């Protein structure tokens with residue numbers, strides 16, 4: 001493949017070109033409704049190998065396979081439990097990744113040697129058109145260097161991967177902003193391995209009780225996926241995450257901590273909802289505004305972490321936004337980005 005990355009607007013012609021590059025074993029970064037993915041033909045071992053090299057991702061971290069339609073599930077999944085069928089009908093295309101028994105045709109490299117495979121149908125017109133035209137299942141992790149913050153714009157992908165990929169399809173900022181929900185349907189009750197774009201409430205409305213993996217107790221014996229354990233989603237700055245149920249108390253603790261850091265002469269950034277930004281700014285923090293609510297916070301959180309890095313802050317302060325809706329995914333990402341969690 002060419003060793004020059006083409007950064008292209010996602011026009012119909014460029015999508016077709018990118019699909020051809022995918023078919024020939026190339027790497028294409030493309031927008032999904034969650035974050036940008038770094039795609040390769042999932043059935044081509046050499047192409048999949050290039051994903052791990054480009055991202056500097058350890059081989060024990062399995063990839064998600066993206067399909068353009070539910071009816072192609074048989075290509076990658078050996079069997080489809082009734083519960084998975086129900087969920088796929090209700091939530092696909094959408095930000096729900098199902099863990100299913102793997103088809104032998106899927107290379108072990110994709111699944112890190114597990115006998116299960118992670119699959120989803122993304123709800124983004126560019127992603128769907130690309131996969132449909134490529135006519136192959138597309139393995140795609142988030143298009144960032146391993147362990148870094150996920151990319152929600154083409155600029156983010158460029159910053160992390162540049163010449164390591166063949167085509168970057170630019171489709172503007174991604175609408176949801178945090179990754180898909182990873183759900184293990186083999187355990188009883190089904191278990192969320194990674195909270196994401198489809199909320200626990202939405203899942204429970206369709207299938208009843210859903211557990212959340214708490215990182216201490218694997219859902220069904222053994223570690224479900226090594227990649228879920230690492231410190232992850234992290235910017236260069238040290239993130240300090242404040243966790244507690246009383247919003248005023250948490251704000252107060254964060255403010256005191258900020259003052260102590262500023263007194264030491266530290267350059268401090270903060271992620272805050274619009275209504276909370278002003279007092280932090282007045283105190284001397286560089287604040288990235290997340291918008292008015294949890295949905296906008298999810299959409300902007302990774303851009304905020306990257307922007308604060310570009311401003312060379314040493315420390316980023318942020319707080320929990322609760323566990324309702326996308327709050328749970330935000331909590332998971334910030335907790336894993338953090339060098340320190342302070343419980344108030």
Ligand code: TXA
Nearest residue numbers: 034036037062063116117118141142179180225227228
């Ligand atoms: O929204 C998303 O899911 C994005 C877009 C591009 O689709 N993709 C994404 O991929 O976030 P990645 O590779 O950054 O995260 C995939 C997660 C990892 O935590 C991995 O461990 C888990 O899915 N995973 C993959 N295969 C698995 C399996 N067979 N069993 C359990 N977990 C699995």
Ligand code: MG
Nearest residue numbers: 141142143150
């Ligand atoms: Mg990732």
